[in-house]
Amino acid sequence: MSRISQEYYDETVLENEETFELTPDEAIAETISQLASQLQLGDNTNDNDGAAAAALSDLILISHPHSEKGLMERKRHDGFVSLLTRLDEFVQPNAITGVIDVNELNVGTCVDSIEQIQTVCETSNERERYRSILEREMGLLTLQSLLSCSNERVVSSSLACLGSLMQNTFSFREDFKAFDRLVSILSNHTHSRDSTILQRALTLATVLCTKCEPNKNSFLRAKAVYQRTKMNTPPTSGDAPGGSAVLLQNLSTWLLTTPPPAASNMASDVILGHCCNLVASLCKYDDFRAESSSANETASMFYRAGIVPLLMNGNTNDDTGNRRSVCAVAFQDSYEGIELQISAMAAVRALCVNDDIVQSFVAGGVLELVAKVLKETASLLPTNEAGTVSTCDTSTPTAKQQEEARSRKRLLSITLGVIRNLCGNDTIKTNLCQDEITLPLIVSTMTARTASPSPSTSATNNKKTTTSLWAGPTMLEHSCGILAAMSLRSPTNANLILTHHGSTAITSAMAQNPHCVPVLRQGCLAIRNLVSRNKENIPKLLDSSDNLELVLRDVAG
Numbered sequence: 403m404s405r406i407s408q409e410y411y412d413e414t415v416l417e418n419e420e421t422f423e424l425t426p427d428e429a430i431a432e433t434i435s436q437l438a439s440q441l442q443l444g445d446n447t448n449d450n451d452g453a454a455a456a457a458l459s460d461l462i463l464i465s466h467p468h469s470e471k472g473l474m475e476r477k478r479h480d481g482f483v484s485l486l487t488r489l490d491e492f493v494q495p496n497a498i499t500g501v502i503d504v505n506e507l508n509v510g511t512c513v514d515s516i517e518q519i520q521t522v523c524e525t526s527n528e529r530e531r532y533r534s535i536l537e538r539e540m541g542l543l544t545l546q547s548l549l550s551c552s553n554e555r556v557v558s559s560s561l562a563c564l565g566s567l568m569q570n571t572f573s574f575r576e577d578f579k580a581f582d583r584l585v586s587i588l589s590n591h592t593h594s595r596d597s598t599i600l601q602r603a604l605t606l607a608t609v610l611c612t613k614c615e616p617n618k619n620s621f622l623r624a625k626a627v628y629q630r631t632k633m634n635t636p637p638t639s640g641d642a643p644g645g646s647a648v649l650l651q652n653l654s655t656w657l658l659t660t661p662p663p664a665a666s667n668m669a670s671d672v673i674l675g676h677c678c679n680l681v682a683s684l685c686k687y688d689d690f691r692a693e694s695s696s697a698n699e700t701a702s703m704f705y706r707a708g709i710v711p712l713l714m715n716g717n718t719n720d721d722t723g724n725r726r727s728v729c730a731v732a733f734q735d736s737y738e739g740i741e742l743q744i745s746a747m748a749a750v751r752a753l754c755v756n757d758d759i760v761q762s763f764v765a766g767g768v769l770e771l772v773a774k775v776l777k778e779t780a781s782l783l784p785t786n787e788a789g790t791v792s793t794c795d796t797s798t799p800t801a802k803q804q805e806e807a808r809s810r811k812r813l814l815s816i817t818l819g820v821i822r823n824l825c826g827n828d829t830i831k832t833n834l835c836q837d838e839i840t841l842p843l844i845v846s847t848m849t850a851r852t853a854s855p856s857p858s859t860s861a862t863n864n865k866k867t868t869t870s871l872w873a874g875p876t877m878l879e880h881s882c883g884i885l886a887a888m889s890l891r892s893p894t895n896a897n898l899i900l901t902h903h904g905s906t907a908i909t910s911a912m913a914q915n916p917h918c919v920p921v922l923r924q925g926c927l928a929i930r931n932l933v934s935r936n937k938e939n940i941p942k943l944l945d946s947s948d949n950l951e952l953v954l955r956d957v958a959g
Contacts, residue, residue, distance in 0.1 A: 714766030
C-alpha cells in the first residue's frame, strides 16, 4: 500500500477524468476503486468504497489535484517533502571518521527542519499520511544518520524526533538500524553536565526495545564505536563497550552525588529512572510475536555484571562514605518523587527471574522495601465503617491529588509483581505468607471496593450507589498469582490464606473480570493449589456464599 505515490494517484485521476469523460468526483471515485482492487483493500463493492478511501487517505491525498482544496493540500505536502530533502543534504559524513559535520551556519536550519518534521508528525490532523511520506522518502534513515553528527544540537533534536516517531508508530521501531550510534551517544554523554541528550537517548532506547524482541538483542549487541575524538581517525570497535555495559556505566556514574555529573540532583534522579526503565524493558518478555525471548538470559547477564548492588544494597560510596543504590535514593524518607520508585521496582521485578537473583535481592533488603511500600500504600484502600466499601465522597480531589493517587496505585501494582516473582522461592513465600503484613494487605487490596453514585433513577432524584473493585485487572492478576504461588505445595500456607478469606477475594476477582484471561488463569491456579493438598477444604469452598462453583463453571464454559 505504501508503494502508491502521490504522483501516481494524481496522474490516474486526471487520466480517468479525460479518458472516460468523468466529473472530478466521479474520477476520484473510479481511481479509489481501481487502487482498492490493486491493493486488495476490500471486495471492490460500494460498501467498501468508504473504507478504501479512508485507508488511502492515510497514505496520499485523495482530493482532486486541480481543485482549490487539492492545490492547498499538495502545497503543504510539497513543503513537508522539501523539509526532508533539505535535511538529507546535511548527511555528508566525513570519509575518515564517519562523523557527519554540519557547518555552524547550517545548524539552525538543520535543527529547525527536524523540529518542524516532529511537530507535523505529532500534531497534524493528517499525521498518519505524513508519517507514511517520511517512511517513503527515507526520512527515518536520514534522522538515524544524523545521530552521528558532531553537533550536539542536531543530535539532541534527532533523538527527540525519533523518540516521538517510534512511540507513536510501532512499525517504525523495526526499521531502526542505528543502535551502534545510539549506544555511542549513551557512552559519550555519561559524564556530561547537560543531561538532555542522555535523557533523550535513554528514552529512545526504551521505546525501541518495548515489545520488540529484535531491537532488544540489537541494543545489547551494539558497540560504542563512534567515539568522539579531535583527531581524524576512523572509529574502531576493539574493546568498545556494548549496550549493557554502557547502561550499567550510566547507572553507576549517576548514583554519585559529588561531584555531580549534572547540574542538579533532579536530573540525576531522572537519568536513574530512565536507566531502570530500560533495564526493565530489556528483561521483560512483551513481544508475543516472537517465537522465543531472551528476557531470562538478559536478566542473568545483568545479574552477573553486578546490577543488584546498584539497585538494592549499594556498592557506590558518595562523598560522605554512605553506600548508595537506586532504591536507597528513591525510598529515603526525605524523597518526595514517586516516578523513580516506580522505575526502580519495575527493574527489580523484571530481574527476578531465577532463585539466585531472588536471593541476592532478598539479601539486599528487598523484603523490607516491599513491606514499606505495602504499609505506605495501604492508606489508598477505600474503607468505611465496615472496612470494605468507601462512601460517596462529595469532595472533588485536585488534579495533583488524582495524579499522585494514580502513581501510588501503579507503585502498588508493580510491588505486587515483585512479590509474585519472589514467591518462586519456597522459604521466602512462606515468610511472606506468615509475616502478618503481606497476606492481609493483598486480600484487602483484592476485596476493597469503591462506591460511586449512579444517575438519577426516578423523578424524585433518588440516586443509587454502585460499587466496583478498586484494584484493576493487572493488580488482581498479580494478587491471584501471589496466592497461587504461596499455596503451591504448602498446605499450611493454603489454610492460612483461607483463614484470611483469600478464596473470597479470588472468587470476587474472577467474577468481576469474566473476560480477562490472565486474572482467570491465576485465579483458577490459586483455587487448585488451595485444595490440592487440603481436600477437606473442597466442601467448604463449594458450600460458601461466594458462588465459587458458579464462577468456575462460567470460566469453563
